[in-house]
Amino acid sequence: MTSPRLVFLDRGTLSPATRLRRPAFDHDVVVHDRTAPDQVAGRIAGASIVITNKVRIGAEALDAAPDLRLIAVAATGIDVVDLAACAARGITVCNIRDYARHTVPEHTFALIFALRRSLLAYADAVRAGRWQAAGQFCFFDHPIRDLAGSRLGIIGDGALGRAVGRIGTALGLDVVFAAHKGRNVAGPQGMGPLYTDFDRVLETADILTLHAPLIEPGPHGPGTRHMIGRPEFARMARRPLLINTARGGLVDETALVEALEAGQISGAGFDVATAEPPAPDHPLMRIAQRPDVIVTPHVAWAAEEAIQTLADQLIDLIEAFMAGRPRNVVAGPGAGS
Template structure:
């Protein structure tokens, strides 16, 4: 078996990828440009990738390909129908980020709710000395206890965020799908969640039905001026509408770990927000605790070994 890893540099340097327990050769590339994918996988039996794109043309030019092992949960970068038509198994990683993403979510919430980064920046610029007293009150500080947390996405990550929120004394609302109000008593209508929440956090996949799920119309009904947190997928929020919503006071802050184009280009609207005390952008690292990334790598090899043993797991498509 020939295994080709197209983009190993998408995993942190400390992550250890153990050797699969069957005869194989392994060819590792730190990065692979789109135009180089076909040549690099032409004679591969197994392809490992994280963010590299695998389209139908490249798949057609890889006659030996049997398994695409995605080193992530999302797999929209792989043409799954083209793989299925060839009988190629596609596997992904599941439930590895159950601690790291919720913890990052709350790190962002705390940072905004208590103006942590704003105060740190003010201290760095000498504001404490200028105040002439033991503290200063330039930025708002709010407790989480007693506030309402609106969660869009009820999978394992959304549920873990809910558990943390309840432990902090928050009221938790799970949103229905947008346009659906028939999902039962455990869910609150989408528009009502937006209207009643002090924090709105996204934990849903990016699909045609969720692209630009939050935009100008949705910001307009956020009557409690909530924080908006996105640690899920770029594209769930109309990113051009975030700055105007902050300017108009429709939301009291926003924090993103994901962007529709990563890294964001120079003309991306978020670049104009980076100096604001009510905006935080982290570089898609919510998933990347050392514990989580090692768990991902271990599960990746488990998926490959299970496939070789004739018992594929974590199949998609």
């Protein structure tokens, strides 16, 4: 009997220090550091199992892989895979869950602290000689604000959003979770009795942080793409910080630039972009040098401990699938498992 062929399309998206054990069944494995869009079909042809992190797998590429049984996404976000096409072809798709419950909330608050206290701006000023030029023991070139007593608005109440909420509560923030528009229902356990109206959160938050998936508009609703755009920025009466460690497409980035320039928000901390890496003329690159902006290269998830947890869970999922016990299934046979 021929051993199943396993193909990893983008091993380079995991840290070189990450230990990726071999699955405990007979198999052939091919590992690619990166895969360009025009290489996908050729590389998955003949594969039984494909691992992808950020390489897109669409219907045309799937047509070249009649033996494919499983796509294991080495991330939580599954927008890189055509789920409908996989379901139609009987291909199971599974993803990684709950591996970033510490690293993303910690990165979120690293951005919040750095921006509220202008840490990078002051560090840059010291390097430029401003302290000596000040002629006294301190200087006040950039704003500094405490967190305690401020309102933290959270959009997205999954594991990461709730973890951010717990940290915010411990720090003395007034934590509110935004409802879907038109809804006002029971909130996350331990985080208060009700969600707060979406527009009300925009209007009253001192800090807004995004932890929602990127969902394209469709028959089931408007989706989440550009959920923060010009109309939403116009409602931000308290000039909040905007933090995005979720997906770049959640925010209209051109509107973000306009909002900063118009003073509708007081700063932005972004770990994600609509195009990664962004081109030099991308909207985020236009504002990355501002003292009230921090852009990090999609590394909120990338604590060593988190990546190792991801890698271990990835192999666990593949072994479970081969043992007939699929887990974390988002499409195809076994969906809901």
